[in-house]
Amino acid sequence: MTAGAPSGPPEGPLRQDGRQSSASPRPLWGRLSKGVLTHVAAIVIGFAIGAVAGYAGAGGSTDTPATPKVTVTATSTATETSSTDSSGTAQKARSGEIPGDGTYVVGKDIEPGTYRTDGPQGGLVPNCYWARLSSTSGDLRDIIANGNTKGRTTVTIASTDKAFTTTGCNRWTKAD
Structure with missing residues (x-):
């Protein structure tokens, strides 16, 4: 080794002339x-x-829970016709029965009285819906009584009811 030569690696960056710079490296x-x-x-x-x-x-405060706004819209179309079968042909209600889906005018299409059904038809809709109506206007307020059942059902249709509607139910037969 020579007296002027460093004994290890350079401690800083080299300048262009090959000599070591006295400045320390930047972080x-x-x-x-x-x-x-x-x-x-x-x-x-x-x-x-x-x-x-x-x-x-997201309701960061735990003092007041967030309340979602709910909007309910009900749309119904009532008609004074007998129900239709899968081919689109109108089914006429025989005396003492309600053949299936549809809205039936009391005193014209069906007689007042107590009717029974075995429940839903099955398929995509698992329930049997029925409603006694005071009018056929389609307004929600026209519903006197209604139900959405999964089994055998009995409903009494009064002579003062204007109509009866049923959806997804098997044939209704008069019980009295």
């Missing part, structure tokens, strides 16, 4: 450009704002 954050730091800071701030907004929007 990583010092070597990053201001543009990169600006972008990283913007991302971190964006995540922080999103987290706060998400927490507040």
